[in-house]
Amino acid sequence: MATASGTPTLSLRGLSPLNQRRWRNFKANRRGLWSLWLFLILFTLSLGAEFIANDRPLLVRYDGGFYFPVLKAYAETTFGGEFATEAEYRDPYVVELIQAKGWMVWPPIPFADDTIILDLPVAAPAPPSAQNWLGTDDQGRDIVARLIYGFRISVLFGLCLTFFSSVVGVGVGAVQGYYGGWVDLSGQRFMEIWSGLPVLYLLIILSSVVQPNFWWLLGIMLLFSWMTLVDLVRAEFLRGRNLEYVRAAQALGLHDSMVMFRHILPNAMVSTITFMPFILSGAITTLTSLDFLGFGLPAGSPSLGELLKQGKANLQAPWIGLSAFFALALMLTLLVFIGEAARDALDPRHAVEHPVAETEEAPS
Amino acid sequence: MSDLLLDIQDLRVDFRSSGRVVHAVRGVDLTLQKGETVALVGESGSGKSVTAHATLRLLPYPDASHPSGSIRVNGIDILQADAETLRQIRGNTIGMVFQEPMSALNPLHTVARQIREVLLQHNAMSVTAADQRVQELLELVGIDAVAKRMAAYPHELSGGQRQRVMIAMALANEPELLIADEPTTALDVTVQAQILDLLKALQAKLRMAVLLITHDFGVVRQIADRVAVMYRGKIVERNTTQTLFAAPVHAYTRRLMDADPKGEPVPVADSGSEILATRDLKVWFPIKKGFLRRTVDHVKAVDGISLSIRRGAALGVVGESGSGKSTLGLALLRLVHSQGEILFRGEAIDTYNKTRMRPLRRALQVVFQDPFGSLSPRMSIADIIGEGLAIHAPQDGAGRDPAIVEALVAVGLDPEARHRYPHEFSGGQRQRIAIARALALRPELLILDEPTSSLDRSVQFQVLSLLKEIQSRFGLTYLFISHDLKVVKSLCHDIIVMRRGRVVEAGSAAAVFAAPQHPYTQELLSAAMR
Numbered sequence: 001m002a003t004a005s006g007t008p009t010l011s012l013r014g015l016s017p018l019n020q021r022r023w024r025n026f027k028a029n030r031r032g033l034w035s036l037w038l039f040l041i042l043f044t045l046s047l048g049a050e051f052i053a054n055d056r057p058l059l060v061r062y063d064g065g066f067y068f069p070v071l072k073a074y075a076e077t078t079f080g081g082e083f084a085t086e087a088e089y090r091d092p093y094v095v096e097l098i099q100a101k102g103w104m105v106w107p108p109i110p111f112a113d114d115t116i117i118l119d120l121p122v123a124a125p126a127p128p129s130a131q132n133w134l135g136t137d138d139q140g141r142d143i144v145a146r147l148i149y150g151f152r153i154s155v156l157f158g159l160c161l162t163f164f165s166s167v168v169g170v171g172v173g174a175v176q177g178y179y180g181g182w183v184d185l186s187g188q189r190f191m192e193i194w195s196g197l198p199v200l201y202l203l204i205i206l207s208s209v210v211q212p213n214f215w216w217l218l219g220i221m222l223l224f225s226w227m228t229l230v231d232l233v234r235a236e237f238l239r240g241r242n243l244e245y246v247r248a249a250q251a252l253g254l255h256d257s258m259v260m261f262r263h264i265l266p267n268a269m270v271s272t273i274t275f276m277p278f279i280l281s282g283a284i285t286t287l288t289s290l291d292f293l294g295f296g297l298p299a300g301s302p303s304l305g306e307l308l309k310q311g312k313a314n315l316q317a318p319w320i321g322l323s324a325f326f327a328l329a330l331m332l333t334l335l336v337f338i339g340e341a342a343r344d345a346l347d348p349r350h351a352v353e354h355p356v357a358e359t360e361e362a363p364s
Numbered sequence: 365m366s367d368l369l370l371d372i373q374d375l376r377v378d379f380r381s382s383g384r385v386v387h388a389v390r391g392v393d394l395t396l397q398k399g400e401t402v403a404l405v406g407e408s409g410s411g412k413s414v415t416a417h418a419t420l421r422l423l424p425y426p427d428a429s430h431p432s433g434s435i436r437v438n439g440i441d442i443l444q445a446d447a448e449t450l451r452q453i454r455g456n457t458i459g460m461v462f463q464e465p466m467s468a469l470n471p472l473h474t475v476a477r478q479i480r481e482v483l484l485q486h487n488a489m490s491v492t493a494a495d496q497r498v499q500e501l502l503e504l505v506g507i508d509a510v511a512k513r514m515a516a517y518p519h520e521l522s523g524g525q526r527q528r529v530m531i532a533m534a535l536a537n538e539p540e541l542l543i544a545d546e547p548t549t550a551l552d553v554t555v556q557a558q559i560l561d562l563l564k565a566l567q568a569k570l571r572m573a574v575l576l577i578t579h580d581f582g583v584v585r586q587i588a589d590r591v592a593v594m595y596r597g598k599i600v601e602r603n604t605t606q607t608l609f610a611a612p613v614h615a616y617t618r619r620l621m622d623a624d625p626k627g628e629p630v631p632v633a634d635s636g637s638e639i640l641a642t643r644d645l646k647v648w649f650p651i652k653k654g655f656l657r658r659t660v661d662h663v664k665a666v667d668g669i670s671l672s673i674r675r676g677a678a679l680g681v682v683g684e685s686g687s688g689k690s691t692l693g694l695a696l697l698r699l700v701h702s703q704g705e706i707l708f709r710g711e712a713i714d715t716y717n718k719t720r721m722r723p724l725r726r727a728l729q730v731v732f733q734d735p736f737g738s739l740s741p742r743m744s745i746a747d748i749i750g751e752g753l754a755i756h757a758p759q760d761g762a763g764r765d766p767a768i769v770e771a772l773v774a775v776g777l778d779p780e781a782r783h784r785y786p787h788e789f790s791g792g793q794r795q796r797i798a799i800a801r802a803l804a805l806r807p808e809l810l811i812l813d814e815p816t817s818s819l820d821r822s823v824q825f826q827v828l829s830l831l832k833e834i835q836s837r838f839g840l841t842y843l844f845i846s847h848d849l850k851v852v853k854s855l856c857h858d859i860i861v862m863r864r865g866r867v868v869e870a871g872s873a874a875a876v877f878a879a880p881q882h883p884y885t886q887e888l889l890s891a892a893m894r
Contacts, residue, residue, distance in 0.1 A: 244738035248801070251697050252752035253725030256718075262751075266742040 025345040032341020035334040042334075046152035053109035053145035056089050061102035070107075090115070109133075111142035113149035113302035125310075125317040135319040137310050143320065147327050149302035154331070157218065158283040162276055164222050165283075169229030170272060174260050176230065177237025184234070191227050199224050203295045211298055221286060228279055229272060236268035270346045277339030281332050288328060304328050369541055369573050370396035370419065375433035377414050377423065377597075388414045390597035391432075398540065401567060401574040403584040403605075405620065406594035407820040408791070415594070416543050416577050420454050421445075437541070456486045459534030461527070463546040468530055469518040475502075475529050476514035482536040501532040506562055523685070524555035531562065538570060545577045552684035552847060553891040560586055579820060581621055585609060593617045619822055627854050629678060629873070630836045636674035638707075639809055639841050640696065645669045645704035647688070647695050647865075665691040666702070667865035673809070673858075678835065678842035680856030680873060682849060682888070688865040689845045690733075693813045696843065697730055708809070726756045729802035733814035735794035739786040745772075746782035749801045756805055771804035772797075774834060792823035796830065803834065809841045816851055828855060849892040853877055861885050 027033050045052065056069035062079055069089060076087040079097045087094050089104070098104055111117065111132075117140045120126045124140035134143040176187040203212070203220060210216060240246060241264065249259045290296035291305025304324050311321025377389035389411040396402050406412045417423050419435055421442055435442040437453055445453070454460075462468040470478060476498050483494045495514075502510045505528040518526055527547060534542055544563065548556040564587045567574050576588060584591055585605065592602040593614065601614040612618045646669075648662035665688040673679045683689045695702040698713065698721055706714040713724060732738040739748055749771055750764045757764075769779040775796040786794060795815060802810055812831070816824040828851060835842060846852050852859060852873070859876050861869040861884065869882040880886045 244732040244734055245740045247694070247699060248730065248732060248738050248798070249740075249751065250699055251725060251728075251730045252801070252805070253722040253755050254751065255755075262743070263740050266740075 022345040025347075026341050029341035029344050032337050032344070035337035036341070039331075039334040039338060042151065042331075043155055046148055046155070049148045049152050050112075052107055053111060053113070053142070053148050054107045055110065055112040055115040057104040057106050059105040060089075060098060061104075062098050063101045109142065109145050109148075111145045113146045114141065114300060115145065116140045117142065125314055125320060127317070128319055134323045135317065137307065137320055138314050138317070143307070143323050146302045146307060147304075147323060150304045150307065151327060151331065153214070153297070153302060154284045154287060154304055157214065157287050158280045160218055161221055161225060161283040162280045164218070165225040165279065166229055166272065166276065168222070168226035170233050170265070170268075172226065173230040173233025174237050174265065174268075177234035178241055178256065178260050178264065180238065180241075187230075191230060195224070195227055197224070200293075200295070203290065207295050212296070213298055217287070217290070217296060221283070225279070225283065225286075228282075229275060232271050232275060233268050236271060237264055240264035240267055274339075274343045274346050277335050277342055281335040281339070284331065284335070367397045368395060369398045369400075369438065370394070370575070371434075371436040372415070372419070373434045373436075375415065375418060375435060376431045377411070377418055378429050378431055380427055380429070388428075388597055389418070392594070392597075392599055394592060394599065396541065396573050396575060398573055399567075399571045400590065401576060401588050402590045402592065403576045403578060403588035404592050404594055405578060405581065405584055407579055407620070407822065409596075410594040411597040412577050412594045413545055416460075416545050416575060418443075419543060419575070420458055420460060421450060422460075452486075455482050455534075455539075456537045457539055458541045458543060459537070459539035461530050461534050461542065461544040461547045464550050469526060471518050474515050474517055475521070479529070479533050479536055482533055486537050497536070498532075501536060502529070504535070504566070505529070505532045506558075507532075522555075523551050524558060527551060527555075527559055528562070531559075531566070535566065535570070539572060541573045541575060542567075543575045543577070546579070547576070548583060549578070549580070553849075554684065554887055556583075557891045563587060581609075593620070627832075629855055629857050630832050632674065632677045632857055636676050638672050639675045639709060640843070641670075641672040641705075641707045642696070643670050643705040643707075645692070645695060645702055645706065647691050647700055647702045664688075664865045666695060668704070669860075669862075669865075669867055671860055671867075671870070673841055673843060675808075675841055676835075676839050677857045678844050678855055680852035680859040681843065681845045681862060682847065682852055682859060683862035684847055684888075686864075687862040689847075689862050690813055692862070693730070693811045693843065693845050696811060697728065722755070726752075726805045727808040728811070729805055729807035729809070730811040730813065731795070731798050731802055731815045734818055735791050735798060736786075736818075738798050739794055741786055743785075744782065745784055745786070745797055748786070748797065749782065749804050752801065752805045767804055771800040774803055774837075775800045775830060790823075791819050792827060795819060795827055799827075799830070799834070803838070806838070807840065809843065811843045811845070813845045814847070815844075817846065817848060824851065831855065849877075849889060861888070 050070055051058065054070055058068070058070055060067040060069055060079075067074055067078070069087070073086045075081075076083045076085060076094060079087055079094060080101075081087060081094060081097055089095070089098075090110070095104075117126075117132070117136060120136065120140055124136050125138045126132060126136040126140070128135040132142050132144070134147070136142055137146065172187065176184045199220075206212065206216075206220060212220070237260070243264075246259060246263050249263050287296060288303070288305040288308070291303040292309050293305075294309070296305055297303050304327060307320060307324035308328075311318075311324055314320055372392060372394040375389055375392045376387070379386045379388055392411070392415055394402070394404070394415070404412045404415065414423065418430070419437075419442065430443055433443070437457060440449060440453070442450070442453065469475075476495060479498045479501060480491065480494045483489065483497055484491075489497075498514060499510055502513060507513050507525060507528050513521070513525070518529075521529065531547075547563065548559050551559060560583060563574065566572075567587075574587075576583070578584060588605045590602065590604050591608045592599045593616065594600070595616045601608070601612070601617050603613075608617070609621075612621055645666060646664070647666040648664050650659040651661045651663060652658065653660045667688070669692060671679065681689045681692060691700060694700045696706060698706075698716070702714065704714065705712055708724065708728060711724075713721065716724070743751075746765070746768050749768045753764045753767055757767075768782055772779050772781060777793065777796055777800065781789070781793075781797075786797070789797065799815070815831070816827050819827060831842070832855065834840060842855070844852065844856055856873045859871065859873045860867050861876070861882065863884055869876060869880065869885045876885065877889070880889050
């Protein structure tokens with residue numbers, strides 16, 4: 001029996017049968033599963049971007065002691081230099097100082113996202129070479145390093161925006177759907193007006209008042225992105241509030257908030273979760289396009305949109321535009337594939353096609 | 365042999381879901397002669413519907429499979445037939461009527477169009493000729509105002525009319541065999557009787573064979589020539605109807621036949637004080653029209669009901685679907701907006717807001733009809749039962765545990781059940797859990813909204829005995845909402861009969877059952893008790 005159904009793996013323990021079935025459905029979509037793994041690997045790696053691409057060595061051996069410049073800032077004087085400011089490890093003078101009394105271990109890519117490479121053999125943007133795998137941008141910064149940091153900031157921004165807009169959206173949708181009537185009516189009308197506001201103009205005006213940083217942008221985007229989920233959750237609650245177990249809970253005298261979040265929400269979550277990967281990819285696209293237009297993250301931040309803009313400005317250096325394009329395409333494609341697999345997994349009507357051979361092993 | 369129409373030999377059906385295999389049908393032999401009516405009887409899960417659906421190969425293949433068996437219709441093996449042959453047989457040689465007339469018709473097409481489609485699929489005829497035939501068919505199944513009904517959409521028809529349309533559709537190509545899968549289960553009793561009469565008349569007139577799937581022996585007795593009783597995927601007894609009813613052999617058959625609710629209500633003191641009363645209770649849902657959504661009319665779901673229940677007694681509220689009896693229950697629980705006085709233990713609760721109602725809810729509990737819908741699928745049994753306790757008797761989780769165990773024991777369930785989830789239980793067990801949830805709060809009045817109607821007869825019987833037992837043990841008062849007069853008779857002391865939101869007859873149960881005054885009550889009784 002157990003062999004026919006496939007031996008349950010460790011990851012399945014502790015999951016309810018329903019969730020086990022969903023996980024199996026998800027795994028049945030090979031493309032989605034591969035995308036998920038690839039995305040998780042890329043994302044985990046990018047979280048440790050400082051250890052992969054950095055202008056500080058991972059480890060310095062100097063005068064009998066070990067130093068970890070990635071984790072801690074050391075003054076140049078530590079290595080026998082002249083300034084009390086932080087050491088510039090790429091400076092030939094500092095390199096000389098350290099190598100006189102020890103050695104350095106560099107990350108695979110010895111540039112951070114904002115490292116301007118001063119000793120380029122050609123004028124920036126430099127084409128791909130052994131030193132700069134995808135070349136440099138027009139300010140002499142390594143593109144691979146910028147892609148890694150840009151990927152991280154895009155995904156983090158997307159995740160934050162998805163999380164916060166889901167919280168707000170589910171809350172508003174729940175209230176509208178559960179109470180219905182005037183609450184619903186006025187909420188819907190408000191949303192219609194609110195969604196009519198021109199987001200881009202608002203951003204342009206705002207960026208002339210404050211210098212938008214990560215959190216500013218997140219806040220402004222959140223003002224408008226929470227509406228995506230409202231209609232979905234509202235519809236689920238409109239349906240759910242008439243279910244018998246919800247009536248029974250009301251008859252028990254439960255508070256409205258408990259009825260909403262313990263009885264109706266778990267059932268509304270399926271459609272919500274299905275939507276989330278698509279919100280995530282939408283959020284990333286939005287951030288990229290804002291950066292492309294120049295209303296996004298502050299100047300100098302590693303961002304895919306900014307790289308695309310450079311690609312457009314430097315058509316003679318196609319490696320800039322192509323790198324940014326492929327990075328973006330890969331990221332969004334992975335997210336869409338994951339989203340599709342998640343949708344299949346959560347769809348109760350979706351039956352997994354069993355291989356024919358399994359039928360023969362059916363136990364009596 | 366030429367009279368042999370359907371010949372099922374050693375049919376087995378397996379279902380596979382997530383690696384597990386369920387043997388739904390385990391070796392069924394069944395034959396049907398031309399012009400004969402055979403009833404396949406059994407409780408839910410016995411495999412009777414699966415057998416019927418297999419006959420047309422309507423099962424969800426490839427999840428379903430047939431390890432062995434053959435189904436021959438006029439000598440053609442259905443299980444081996446190609447798609448074209450199958451299409452010829454479906455709707456042409458064999459017609460099918462489903463249980464749920466609500467969902468078996470396409471809501472977007474008119475009645476005429478749906479029947480016409482079946483005709484055009486199998487015959488080379490013009491649309492005008494087809495329409496002619498549709499009209500004949502609708503007349504045949506006894507639909508009034510045929511010309512008007514032809515252009516009607518399914519939602520404009522009543523349940524009985526929809527079932528008639530379904531039958532007309534199944535009959536469109538004059539099938540030799542009509543498979544009727546619980547054709548009357550979803551209908552009201554008076555309508556059930558009409559549909560059965562219709563089937564019987566049509567069968568005689570068109571000389572077709574009928575394979576009737578049902579769980580109701582009352583239906584069987586009325587129209588079947590032969591009966592096959594199914595239990596757990598096998599036929600355990602088969603005989604002619606007369607012989608079977610005269611001398612059932614198999615224990616299961618006897619249990620099914622005996623399952624009719626019997627017995628008298630729990631004795632109650634006549635002097636019991638009034639626990640709940642209403643005066644002229646109304647629930648009107650406004651119908652809004654036009655740009656400004658002005659209220660032009662009302663749907664009068666409950667229209668001026670006055671009732672009174674003695675402490676410790678059971679009041680039966682009887683009526684067919686749409687009579688407003690469930691809405692009445694919700695109004696008493698203050699879950700829908702209503703007008704008119706509701707007195708509970710002498711307090712006028714109709715003016716209470718949510719906060720003031722909350723302490724009262726402990727004493728006023730409810731059990732709903734659908735045991736599958738009334739338990740939240742994502743909560744454990746302990747959470748479901750303990751939730752009300754958490755509101756009304758705030759104490760920590762461990763302190764609630766004894767109360768939960770006690771409630772489960774009271775409804776005859778293993779206390780270990782509290783660690784499991786609703787989907788692991790059968791319908792009857794779920795209904796017990798729903799009763800335990802209400803019982804845990806030690807209510808005084810329990811509103812039972814059709815608590816038995818979605819259960820098998822033998823399970824109904826168990827739930828009813830349970831209800832009686834806990835009534836006498838805890839001194840509960842019941843408001844029992846049901847369309848099933850047999851059940852009401854065995855449980856209720858007083859009765860009100862509702863029709864279209866109004867009370868047509870009220871009185872003690874004994875008096876109403878012995879001598880119904882209102883013609884509607886008489887009609888209900890005669891349909892239910894035959």
